[in-house]
Amino acid sequence: MGKSGKSRRKKRTNSNTKHIFILFVVLCVLAGGYYYLKIYSHEEAVVNPTLDETAQYSILENSDSSKYMAIIIYRDNVSINSISSTFYKSEIFWPYIYIENKDVIVNPLNMGRDVVLRIPRLSDELLNTNDTASVRITKDLADSILNSVIEPI
Structure with missing residues (x-):
């Protein structure tokens, strides 16, 4: 060999x-x-929150996951604040949900049944509740929305 x-x-x-x-x-x-x-x-x-038996919404197929955190349909009358609390861990960020869905939400204080909502993705800087500037901007936005939507008594 x-x-x-x-x-x-x-x-x-x-x-x-x-x-x-x-x-x-x-x-x-x-x-x-x-x-x-x-x-x-x-x-x-x-x-993203998980669904359980007590959830008042169903998560629909999200075709634009880069822009939206979720697309949901609420089955019961719920406040937009609770939606914000569920997805953003704070009630103060509801104006961003309203702005994204103002074509289907007539009044943010009374959303109605079976409303399909797009939950927008927000930056971590914007969702920082410890940042006073971010919180102030969000509260000012909420005040302007409520003043334009709700009629004075």
């Missing part, structure tokens, strides 16, 4: 080493992708 037998074994060993290296690279890429998706899907899970 001489030289040709050693040469074949050496080529086979080099080939196996290349295959193992390629497999290692592919596994690293898959692990990195999994880690990346896990971080962003965890962020999504924290933001």
